Amino acid sequence: MLSSQNDASTDNVATFGHWAELLALYFDPEETRLDTLLGKIKEIVESNEVRRLPKIPKGTRDFGKEQMAIREHAFSVITSVFKRHGAVSLDTPVFELRETLMGKYGEDSKLIYDLADQGGELCSLRYDLTVPFARYLAMNNINSLKRYQIAKVYRRDNPSKGRYREFYQCDLDVAGQCEVMEADFEVLKVLTELLDELNIGDYEIKLNHRKLLDGMLEICGVSSEKFRTVCSSIDKLDKQSFEQVKKELVEEKGLAVETAEKIGTFVKKRGPPLEILSELKGSGSSFLGNSGSVLALNELEILFNALEKSKCLEKIVFDLSLARGLDYYTGAIFEAVFKGSTQVGSIAAGGRYDNLVGMFSGKQVPAVGVSLGIERVFTIMEQLEKEKNKVIRATETQVLVAILGKDLLLAAELVSELWKVEVKAEFGLNKRVRNHIDRAVESGIPWVVFVGESELNSGFLKLKNIESHQEEMIPRERFAEELQKRLNMV
Amino acid sequence: MLSSQNDASTDNVATFGHWAELLALYFDPEETRLDTLLGKIKEIVESNEVRRLPKIPKGTRDFGKEQMAIREHAFSVITSVFKRHGAVSLDTPVFELRETLMGKYGEDSKLIYDLADQGGELCSLRYDLTVPFARYLAMNNINSLKRYQIAKVYRRDNPSKGRYREFYQCDLDVAGQCEVMEADFEVLKVLTELLDELNIGDYEIKLNHRKLLDGMLEICGVSSEKFRTVCSSIDKLDKQSFEQVKKELVEEKGLAVETAEKIGTFVKKRGPPLEILSELKGSGSSFLGNSGSVLALNELEILFNALEKSKCLEKIVFDLSLARGLDYYTGAIFEAVFKGSTQVGSIAAGGRYDNLVGMFSGKQVPAVGVSLGIERVFTIMEQLEKEKNKVIRATETQVLVAILGKDLLLAAELVSELWKVEVKAEFGLNKRVRNHIDRAVESGIPWVVFVGESELNSGFLKLKNIESHQEEMIPRERFAEELQKRLNMV
Numbered sequence: 001m002l003s004s005q006n007d008a009s010t011d012n013v014a015t016f017g018h019w020a021e022l023l024a025l026y027f028d029p030e031e032t033r034l035d036t037l038l039g040k041i042k043e044i045v046e047s048n049e050v051r052r053l054p055k056i057p058k059g060t061r062d063f064g065k066e067q068m069a070i071r072e073h074a075f076s077v078i079t080s081v082f083k084r085h086g087a088v089s090l091d092t093p094v095f096e097l098r099e100t101l102m103g104k105y106g107e108d109s110k111l112i113y114d115l116a117d118q119g120g121e122l123c124s125l126r127y128d129l130t131v132p133f134a135r136y137l138a139m140n141n142i143n144s145l146k147r148y149q150i151a152k153v154y155r156r157d158n159p160s161k162g163r164y165r166e167f168y169q170c171d172l173d174v175a176g177q178c179e180v181m182e183a184d185f186e187v188l189k190v191l192t193e194l195l196d197e198l199n200i201g202d203y204e205i206k207l208n209h210r211k212l213l214d215g216m217l218e219i220c221g222v223s224s225e226k227f228r229t230v231c232s233s234i235d236k237l238d239k240q241s242f243e244q245v246k247k248e249l250v251e252e253k254g255l256a257v258e259t260a261e262k263i264g265t266f267v268k269k270r271g272p273p274l275e276i277l278s279e280l281k282g283s284g285s286s287f288l289g290n291s292g293s294v295l296a297l298n299e300l301e302i303l304f305n306a307l308e309k310s311k312c313l314e315k316i317v318f319d320l321s322l323a324r325g326l327d328y329y330t331g332a333i334f335e336a337v338f339k340g341s342t343q344v345g346s347i348a349a350g351g352r353y354d355n356l357v358g359m360f361s362g363k364q365v366p367a368v369g370v371s372l373g374i375e376r377v378f379t380i381m382e383q384l385e386k387e388k389n390k391v392i393r394a395t396e397t398q399v400l401v402a403i404l405g406k407d408l409l410l411a412a413e414l415v416s417e418l419w420k421v422e423v424k425a426e427f428g429l430n431k432r433v434r435n436h437i438d439r440a441v442e443s444g445i446p447w448v449v450f451v452g453e454s455e456l457n458s459g460f461l462k463l464k465n466i467e468s469h470q471e472e473m474i475p476r477e478r479f480a481e482e483l484q485k486r487l488n489m490v
Numbered sequence: 491m492l493s494s495q496n497d498a499s500t501d502n503v504a505t506f507g508h509w510a511e512l513l514a515l516y517f518d519p520e521e522t523r524l525d526t527l528l529g530k531i532k533e534i535v536e537s538n539e540v541r542r543l544p545k546i547p548k549g550t551r552d553f554g555k556e557q558m559a560i561r562e563h564a565f566s567v568i569t570s571v572f573k574r575h576g577a578v579s580l581d582t583p584v585f586e587l588r589e590t591l592m593g594k595y596g597e598d599s600k601l602i603y604d605l606a607d608q609g610g611e612l613c614s615l616r617y618d619l620t621v622p623f624a625r626y627l628a629m630n631n632i633n634s635l636k637r638y639q640i641a642k643v644y645r646r647d648n649p650s651k652g653r654y655r656e657f658y659q660c661d662l663d664v665a666g667q668c669e670v671m672e673a674d675f676e677v678l679k680v681l682t683e684l685l686d687e688l689n690i691g692d693y694e695i696k697l698n699h700r701k702l703l704d705g706m707l708e709i710c711g712v713s714s715e716k717f718r719t720v721c722s723s724i725d726k727l728d729k730q731s732f733e734q735v736k737k738e739l740v741e742e743k744g745l746a747v748e749t750a751e752k753i754g755t756f757v758k759k760r761g762p763p764l765e766i767l768s769e770l771k772g773s774g775s776s777f778l779g780n781s782g783s784v785l786a787l788n789e790l791e792i793l794f795n796a797l798e799k800s801k802c803l804e805k806i807v808f809d810l811s812l813a814r815g816l817d818y819y820t821g822a823i824f825e826a827v828f829k830g831s832t833q834v835g836s837i838a839a840g841g842r843y844d845n846l847v848g849m850f851s852g853k854q855v856p857a858v859g860v861s862l863g864i865e866r867v868f869t870i871m872e873q874l875e876k877e878k879n880k881v882i883r884a885t886e887t888q889v890l891v892a893i894l895g896k897d898l899l900l901a902a903e904l905v906s907e908l909w910k911v912e913v914k915a916e917f918g919l920n921k922r923v924r925n926h927i928d929r930a931v932e933s934g935i936p937w938v939v940f941v942g943e944s945e946l947n948s949g950f951l952k953l954k955n956i957e958s959h960q961e962e963m964i965p966r967e968r969f970a971e972e973l974q975k976r977l978n979m980v
Contacts (some may be wrong), residue, residue: 054590054625054850057613060583062626065637068579084909086887086916086933089558093550093656094584094615094642100544115615116604118646123547125584125605135544136552147555152584156608166583179896179919189902193909302898309899310906360544397576406669408792409799412679416800419574419683426576429669443576 059157059165065394070381074198074374075150078170081193082148085186087172090147092132094154098122104131104356106327107232111155113165125154129171130328130353130369137175137367138360144176164375170194173369175357181299183368184332184352185306191348191370192312195336200380203347205315207273207334208322209300210351212280215293216320219286220262222255228327229253234267235323238337238345242267267321273304276318296331303332328353332368338376348372393444398487400445401427402436404452414451417480423487440466447486449479549647549655555884560871564688564864565640568660571683572638575676577662580637582622584644588612594621594846596817597722601645603655615644619661620818620843620859627665627857628850634666654865660684663859665847671789673858674822674842675796681838681860682802685826690870693837695805697763697824698812699790700841702770705783706810709776710752712745719743724757724813728827728835732757757811763794766808786821793822818843822858828866838862883934888977890935891917892926894942904941907970913977930956937976939969 056062063071101112101124113125126132129149137145150170159165172190174183188205195203213234214227222230233248242264249260269276280287280297287293300318307313316334324333331352338347350370357365385392401415411427418425426445428436433450440448450462460473463482474482484490546552553561591602591614603615616622619639627635640660649655662680664673678695685693703724704717712720723738732754739750759766770777770787777783790808797803806824814823821842828837840860847855875882891905901917908915916935918926923940930938940952950963953972964972974980 054629055587056625056629057583057585057587057611060585062583062630063581064630065578065580068581071581072579083886084912084914086885086914088555088884089562090555091553091558091561093547093552094644095547095550095656097545097547114606114608116606118604120646121547135546139544139546140552140554154584156610166585179898182898182901182919185898185902189906189909306898306902309903312906394578395576396573408669408672408675408796411672412675412796413799416679416802419679422574424574424576429672 057165059159059163061164066392067378067382069392069394070385071378074377074381075170077197078150078194078372078374079148081190081197082170082172084193085146085172085190087146087148090133090136090145090149091151092126092129092136092149094152095123095125096132096135098124100135100360101127101131103359104326104328106228106325108155108325111157113154113156127155128153128371129169130173130371131356133171133173133175133369134353134356134367135360137357137365138363141361141363142175143365146172146174148172168374170372170374171369173367175365175367177366181302181306181332183366184299184303185310187350187368187370188303188307188316188334189310189312191334191336191350191372192315194372195315195348198377198381200338200377200384202339203315203336204317204339205334205336205348206270206317206319206322207300207332208319209296209332210324210329211292211331212287212296212300212320213323215287215290215296216266217263218292219290220266221259222263226253226255230255230263231323232325234263234321235325237267237321237323270317270319270321273300273313273316273318274308276320277301277304299331324349324351328356328359330354334370345376346373347376391444395424395443395445397424397426397443397445399423399425399447399449399483400436400440401425402433402448402450403427403429404431404433404436404450405429406431410451410456414449414479418483421480421484421489423480423483423489437464437466447483449474449483547655549649549653551654551656556882557868557872559882559884560875561868564867564871565660567687568640568684568862568864569638571680571687572660572662574683575636575662575680577636577638580623580626580635580639581641582616582619582626582639584642585613585615586622586625588614590625590850591617591621593849594816594818596718596815598645598815601647603644603646617645618643618861619659620663620861621846623661623663623665623859624843624846624857625850627847627855628853631851631853632665633855636662636664638662658864660862660864661859663857665855665857667856671792671796671822673856674789674793675800677840677858677860678793678797678806678824679800679802681824681826681840681862682805684862685805685838688867688871690828690867690874692829693805693826694807694829695824695826695838696760696807696809696812697790697822698809699786699822700814700819701782701821702777702786702790702810703813705777705780705786706756707753708782709780710756711749712753716743716745718817720745720753721813722815724753724811725815727757727811727813760807760809760811763790763803763806763808764798766810767791767794789821814839814841818846818849820844824860835866836863837866881934885914885933885935887914887916887933887935889913889915889937889939889973890926890930891915892923892938892940893917893919894921894923894926894940895919896921900941900946904939904969908973911970911974911979913970913973913979927954927956937973939964939973 095115105127112127115123129151148171152166153169154166157163157165172187174187191205217227217230230253233245233253236245246260246264249255250257277300304313307316322333322335329351333351335346336348348370352368354364354366357367399418401411403411406429408429411429415425415427428439430436436448446466448464448466455461459476461476461479462471463474464471585605595617602617605613619641638661642656643659644656647653647655662677664677681695707717707720720743723735723743726735736750736754739745740747767790777787794803797806812823812825819841823841825836826838838860842858844854844856847857889908891901893901896919898919901919905915905917918929920926926938936956938954938956945951949966951966951969952961953964954961
């Protein structure tokens with residue numbers, strides 16, 4: 001029971017079960033004291049087991065070395081797109097004052113992680129990167145900024161396959177006064193570049209406009225104080241049927257059945273942006289009498305034309321059922337989803353939020369942003385790497401200094417000469433040649449320098465190229481230089 | 491009072507003060523009702539102000555664009571050192587199960603940030619990167635790993651100048667069975683490379699050994715159950731006088747005065763490693779009769795010789811007063827400090843911890859690691875950049891597409907051609923040439939392409955180099971290609 005290995009501890013439970021069965025044979029089946037005793041022993045065995053296996057919090061995960069290599073590749077693709085558009089980097093604390101997050105996330109606020117009250121301020125883990133960005137602008141009185149941030153956010157959601165409580169977001173936000181749709185265009189363009197260059201499959205970007213949505217609800221007869229909560233229901237249409245959503249609208253949100261049905265006719269509209277737009281702007285369209293909707297349609301017309309000029313409009317689908325759950329959006333809203341047989345949910349989302357900064361400072365700074373939820377991207381990339389059957393190198397080591405013995409001082413002297421000239425090198429102390437070669441092969445290290453007694457006496461070291469199997473002798477005093485040559489470093 | 495600017499709101503308080511003074515002139519000084527009224531108004535003005543200024547939690551901070559540029563430079567130096575030594579990257583969650591952190595940090599456990607109990611598991615923010623690393627090894631049954639991790643850790647310390655509650659650590663840890671001092675040597679070598687290559691000033695690395703320290707306490711007559719708590723006191727010697735520490739040892743830790751004084755004679759010993767070592771190993775040394783101390787001295791001899799072969803022993807100071815507060819160290823321990831007039835405290839620290847992984851899994855995996863506290867490095871680097879009077883570019887933008895008007899569609903078309911061939915480009919919509927040039931100069935953008943009506947009619951665009959002031963006309967249909975040439979991209 002005090003066995004030190006995890007495997008052994010699992011065995012303990014099995015062994016106990018077997019032992020209990022045997023023991024039962026010797027006892028009267030009516031005798032309950034045995035059961036009580038066995039129950040207690042079982043508890044102890046299992047609790048030992050639990051104590052010995054450390055765990056990670058539910059909904060979180062570690063990234064090991066191969067996963068990190070993939071993740072770093074994805075981040076470098078994403079960062080290069082952001083930098084191509086002249087965005088600057090910003091970092092904010094992982095927790096914010098609780099008051100900063102309150103009133104920004106609608107019904108999802110219940111998912112915010114709070115820090116314990118240990119005296120001092122009340123804080124919560126960030127729920128997204130948008131609110132901290134707005135807080136940063138307001139706090140520092142900044143009126144204009146195009147920034148990106150790649151960082152983890154936290155949501156006390158029910159963990160499920162591919163859904164985590166801690167996950168990365170990659171955000172680009174453009175804040176500041178500019179021409180109509182100037183920033184909206186660029187943010188959407190960036191999103192298409194991100195998804196294209198990550199190269200993980202076909203996708204579409206659903207797009208709508210909050211003012212068009214509000215206009216639609218007004219036309220359907222919904223009172224304005226219910227706009228946001230009705231939007232939360234409509235937003236579920238990508239996962240639920242209209243019948244389910246209608247039930248929620250009528251029974252929970254208190255809409256009249258005919259109002260809900262009228263909404264139903266509108267939210268079915270989706271298709272190529274310019275087609276749907278011309279339908280909604282066409283004569284007889286009920287939107288023409290609603291000033292908010294007209295404004296939204298005019299903005300969308302500019303946006304669609306700019307995206308067409310930029311050759312990425314074919315990725316956009318104008319979708320009147322897209323509502324987005326968050327409270328703070330005020331203009332264009334969008335959400336990217338993978339196309340294909342499996343419904344994998346949204347991979348990126350964003351929109352315009354002109355009032356959020358003002359909620360902090362009283363001074364309006366219009367802004368628009370997109371957030372890429374990168375976790376699914378990692379999963380897909382890992383899958384693709386596996387399919388390619390390519391070994392992912394977790395290190396970049398170029399040379400293994402293989403000491404055929406235990407002489408640490410010799411190893412220290414030789415390998416330090418390599419490190420000094422920035423050769424990536426590891427060393428090993430082992431008298432068996434095979435052991436060093438296995439290590440090099442396993443880690444994909446291309447060169448091995450063998451250092452045994454004969455090498456030291458001759459003043460030459462044996463250099464082996466793992467891929468070509470070629471070996472040569474190089475002078476001890478010039479060995480770092482010779483390796484640099486072979487690595488094209490000089 | 492509803493003024494929307496922060497500046498204005500500060501003005502409000504000043505204006506109110508002035509206004510109150512003027513008003514007072516018209517009233518009887520004996521009349522208290524005016525004071526009451528003014529007091530109430532003052533309260534309202536100030537509370538408005540407080541509400542309008544969002545705050546960041548105490549002890550945390552944002553990193554703006556120039557700071558991020560410096561920080562990213564520091565991280566790239568650090569990462570390249572880690573990779574040069576064949577270390578792999580690991581990422582773990584920002585919070586761990588509370589039980590994972592318990593019993594690892596001695597008296598500092600009170601500084602751990604807890605998450606609120608919102609149902610489910612009890613979690614705490616990580617306090618360092620070492621315990622999560624050990625948890626990772628134990629959980630995944632990994633016996634050998636050289637990993638680095640650059641991530642934030644959390645401590646509910648009293649925030650002071652240069653001391654934060656959220657800060658980065660850059661850790662390298664080497665876990666696994668190997669030859670005596672093999673991993674300890676490499677970790678210390680890495681530390682000297684990090685501090686050398688960050689190039690921020692002279693430093694020294696204080697070094698001691700937990701078993702030598704325990705032997706010393708044994709020789710002084712301290713009972714073994716007091717070793718750790720006495721170490722916590724000794725560890726304060728870099729900030730407090732021996733008299734203060736002695737007082738703590740006697741009054742709080744219950745040592746006899748003569749025991750404390752005997753400790754005092756030992757902890758004064760510090761100096762060049764091989765000198766101090768030969769003193770402690772010399773005939774008549776009280777350490778020779780203590781088996782733990784002899785083991786420690788033999789290990790240190792190997793370590794010092796390896797560091798000498800590696801040409802970095804001159805950075806090490808053997809210091810018997812170094813104790814380190816953490817519970818989990820079992821062998822060599824060390825701490826790097828900047829040299830110079832100002833005492834800035836430790837910048838990096840580490841040591842061997844052979845039992846930590848076993849605390850989780852029951853299976854011992856020996857390990858040694860170092861943690862670089864990077865925050866002070868950032869501050870010093872920022873200071874150095876300021877002294878150099880160099881403007882730090884926050885973006886890498888190469889071209890500004892300057893539309894002399896408001897035509898977003900034209901901008902979208904042109905700038906997309908640049909993005910497509912990976913030119914880093916921004917665009918601007920403004921009819922004034924000056925405005926575009928100012929923007930390019932301010933952001934350090936080297937090239938501006940002007941697009942006005944005359945340019946469009948002629949089929950040529952005007953290209954300006956900001957540094958040389960040279961202008962030339964380039965054909966519209968080949969403008970992306972021409973820019974790539976000038977940027978040496980083709």
